[in-house]
């Protein structure tokens with residue numbers, strides 16, 4: 001089965017700073033749904049644009065199965081890649097009806113008549129817009145417009161669908177509903193999807209794989225549950241899920257997962273922590289980053305004292321911001 005392969009992909013726009021994308025390698029199996037996540041300016045859109053063929057790599061290559069799509073020497077034009085891209089701005093033709101917008105890529109490919117009707121009808125039905133076929137984009141809500149853009153993508157039966165923050169312009173409620181549409185779209189189309197987002201909750205909800213980038217580099221790629229449980233380093237730990245990262249001197253026992261007694265001692269006075277290390281002093285042990293998730297914090301008699309800095313009502317629960325006596329967060 002064909003795979004999308006990024007091999008040491010690099011893009012340098014020629015400024016004085018670091019490359020926009022630096023040495024990114026990634027293999028995506030067919031039907032994977034990759035969420036590309038990271039802070040603003042980390043290179044997500046540039047990766048997407050290179051896959052689509054709108055930018056040429058400065059180094060490295062992109063292949064789909066055996067087929068080389070681009071490298072620093074040559075690049076297959078976007079229309080020859082059998083990919084489709086969905087933008088934040090929808091990019092619909094205002095003078096065309098919904099059906100004409102959806103069917104436009106078929107028309108460009110010379111498909112008309114009954115075949116055109118059937119494929120447009122199927123695509124509209126999938127995004128639940130059959131009744132809106134004759135409307136114009138101006139007569140639709142933001143969510144409906146985005147569904148038209150998705151349907152237009154679906155009719156071409158692309159191998160790869162590239163989505164650049166497709167829900168960024170929608171309100172929270174609509175985003176949730178659209179996540180369902182994306183899931184159905186993914187199942188139905190069987191395409192490989194690459195989805196750029198700032199929103200880690202959205203990424204976790206939709207993706208089969210999450211890739212985190214920072215400053216042009218790929219930091220970690222893993223399934224959502226894995227990256228949540230075992231983020232590599234401060235940047236990924238800070239981006240994925242909620243939690244606090246504490247800097248603590250810990251006894252070196254090679255364990256990544258800490259039992260509460262060990263953590264309690266590390267949070268306590270230094271001489272107690274030193275005992276946990278086997279009698280030596282922890283003063284020389286370089287501090288390590290310890291990620292604590294909200295669901296791992298329990299109230300009990302065996303605990304340590306914390307101060308409630310703030311309490312925010314979130315519907316089914318309160319979110320408390322807690323401060324330790326010795327560390328912030």
Ligand SMILES: Nc1ncnc2c1ncn2[C@@H]1O[C@H](COP(=O)(O)OP(=O)(O)OP(=O)(O)O)[C@@H](O)[C@H]1O
Nearest residue numbers: 013019020038039040041042043044045046047198
């Ligand atoms: N055409 C260009 N010419 C020069 N520099 C560019 C160009 N496109 C992007 N860059 C730079 O490359 C870096 C990465 O940009 P990119 O748009 O890929 O980031 P991003 O992660 O998608 O950001 P955001 O989440 O804000 O959209 C940025 O520093 C940006 O200024």
